[in-house]
Amino acid sequence: MGYNRRRGRNRGRSGPDRFHQYNSNNRQGGFDRDGDADMAGASRDNPHGVRPTYRGRGGGHQRSWSAGDRSQNSAARRLGLPIRQDASSGSNSSTWFKVTIPFARELGKDYIFQSINNAVEIPFSPYCFLMGNDGKAMFYIQGADQASALQTMNKRITLPNGYKMIITVRQSEAPPFKMDQGVVALIEAAVQRRWNPVALMLNLSNFANDDVLKAEGIFASLTRPNVFHRIVEIIEEKIPQMEILDLSENKLMKLDVLGSARLSSLKRLNLGKNQIRHDSELETLKNLKLVEVNLENNPLCNQFKDPEKYIR
Numbered sequence: 572m573g574y575n576r577r578r579g580r581n582r583g584r585s586g587p588d589r590f591h592q593y594n595s596n597n598r599q600g601g602f603d604r605d606g607d608a609d610m611a612g613a614s615r616d617n618p619h620g621v622r623p624t625y626r627g628r629g630g631g632h633q634r635s636w637s638a639g640d641r642s643q644n645s646a647a648r649r650l651g652l653p654i655r656q657d658a659s660s661g662s663n664s665s666t667w668f669k670v671t672i673p674f675a676r677e678l679g680k681d682y683i684f685q686s687i688n689n690a691v692e693i694p695f696s697p698y699c700f701l702m703g704n705d706g707k708a709m710f711y712i713q714g715a716d717q718a719s720a721l722q723t724m725n726k727r728i729t730l731p732n733g734y735k736m737i738i739t740v741r742q743s744e745a746p747p748f749k750m751d752q753g754v755v756a757l758i759e760a761a762v763q764r765r766w767n768p769v770a771l772m773l774n775l776s777n778f779a780n781d782d783v784l785k786a787e788g789i790f791a792s793l794t795r796p797n798v799f800h801r802i803v804e805i806i807e808e809k810i811p812q813m814e815i816l817d818l819s820e821n822k823l824m825k826l827d828v829l830g831s832a833r834l835s836s837l838k839r840l841n842l843g844k845n846q847i848r849h850d851s852e853l854e855t856l857k858n859l860k861l862v863e864v865n866l867e868n869n870p871l872c873n874q875f876k877d878p879e880k881y882i883r
Contacts, residue, residue, distance in 0.1 A: 665822075667711055668718040669743035670697070672736060675708035683708055686728050686736065691720040698790045699746035710788070711746035718742075746790055750797050757784060758791055758798070762805050771836075772815035773806065779821065793821040799828045807833050819843040819865075830855030843867040850874070 675683060680700050688695045695717065697710040712718060718740050726735040748754075761781050765774045779792040793799045806813055814836050823845040840861055847869040856864070866872060 665713060666715060666718075667713055667743050667745050668715075668721075669741050669746075670710050670712060670721060671739040671741075672708040674706055674734075674737070676702060676706040678708070678730065680708070683736075687721065687724065687738075690724050690728055691717075693717065693720050695720075696785055698785075698788045699748070700788055711743065711790070712740075745792070748790060748795055748798070750801060754789060754791075755801060757787055757789060758801060759805050759809075761791070762802060763809070766810055766813075770815065771813055772817065773810065773813050774817045775802070775821070776817045776841075777820040778802075793818065793823060796828065803828055803832045803834075812836050815839045815841075817841040819845065822846050824848065824852075826852045826855045830858060832859075834859060837861065839863040841865045842869065845869050847871045 672678075672683060680702070684695075684697060684700075693716055695712070697712055700708065700710040702708055712721065721738055722740045724736070725738040725740075728736040728738075730736055761778070761784055762773070762775070764783070766772075767774070775793070779790060779794075781791070784791050791798050793802070806816075811833075813834070816834075816837055816839070819841050820843070823842065824847060826842075826847070829840075837859055838861060840856070840859070840863070843865045844867070847866060848871055850871060852871075853864075853866075
């Protein structure tokens, strides 16, 4: 069933609701008091945001965006967002957004996710679901396309009680991460799945996007020191015979965790497609008995003209 608001609902709005919409104490430069970017679009406090178009019957308004524009930057601009570009690729597909749904306690996690998944037309990958004491459900998504798709579903999903699901989407930092026993067990299982005992190789490439961990809503990025430390401990305890380690595409900037690791059998290390910028990071690896290190497609490589300088 299509979404309609009552005719004339927004005409001549006055009083506290209208004041709250434009109150500069709540929105400063496009961000709220928590430091999250407001997804509601441009306002007089966010003059550089792009004003969305509206359509609707009578006085009711419905936010809509062009279906033909699919780029990540355009999605962010349509929402009046500052664009935080990835240092290597220039896209903002790694930008995080926090999604909040009030009055969600009786709905439950499964109902919320299934309803949203059925409503949006792009893949929906939520992380770190939390139900607050106030009955608000909160989770995180990554990428402006997902954020745009969820924002357009605000008050368009009908709940069992007849009301519409309220969906608030705001730009945020990466989701918090708690290493409880359940999470540690899932990470250890992911490491074991990626271990090749014949080649003595452990493939941890793009570990944050491990399919099983994503399905569980776990963002186990190696850029988180506690995650990296725990994985190194797993290697030391379970697969000390490892000779080849692939850490490519993990957005790593620091390597100190590896420098203090007891990896006596490690010979080949792939650090390609990370964010290593300074050769001082390589000094932390001097205690490892490496015969080959691949640094291809790291910012550090821009200092060298000869690929043999950083693949050796």
